[in-house]
Amino acid sequence: MSTELSELKQPQSKTELFVVFTLLALQGIGGVLVIVQHELVERRKWLTQAQFVEEWSVAQVMPGPNVVNLCLMLGGKYFGLPGAMAAVCGLILAPLVLVLTLAILFGGVADSAIAQGALKGMGAVSGGLIIATGLKLASTLPKNPMGLWRAIVFAVLTFTAVGIFRMPLIWVLLSLGILACVLAYRALEITPLATGKDQA
Secondary structure (H helix, E strand, C coil): CCCCCCCCCCCCCCCHHHHHHHHHHHHCCCCHHHHHHHHHHHCCCCCHHHHHHHHHHHHHHHCCCCCHHHHHHHHHHHHHHHHHHHHHHHHHHHHHHHHHHHHHHHCCCHHHHHHHHHHHHHHHHHHHHHHHHHHHHHHHHHCCCCCHHHHHHHHHHHHHHHHHHCCCCHHHHHHHHHHHHHHHHHHHHHHHHHHHHHHH
């Protein structure tokens, strides 16, 4: 068993799930991926880096906000439906109250130059946080069953299709996503066979 797996912990109760996701949501201003990865992998150790990438990938392709999908999966994994509900409530309850309050307060100053400048500044910081987290998560690519170079090719093709050519995400998922799944599945089928031959 790897050191990462042996150090894994898990939430002790649905209350802990609720509190952790509430704190996570209140910290995630402009770059929630950064906070989610830090909180669940580095601080709480509920997931390894590789597990986080896998769970986040699934959450990303499912309909709805990816962080909501992730907390549903994580809560359901440990406590079933009640755990999933506790995690989602923690994620949306406090931010909902906060956002509604800010919307009321911001309505009066939305057109001021200071407010517009603050929003642009936060956008730049958010972009930097997402890029930094993406580079950190890229450390799991060598462990991908397809191999490092294939994974990089798929990442570049996806970025090109969505970021440059503005292709609809659904078509990218149905084409590149399905092709990547097939290649990964075939690689996972071959690996145990090769291991068995080596041992023989």
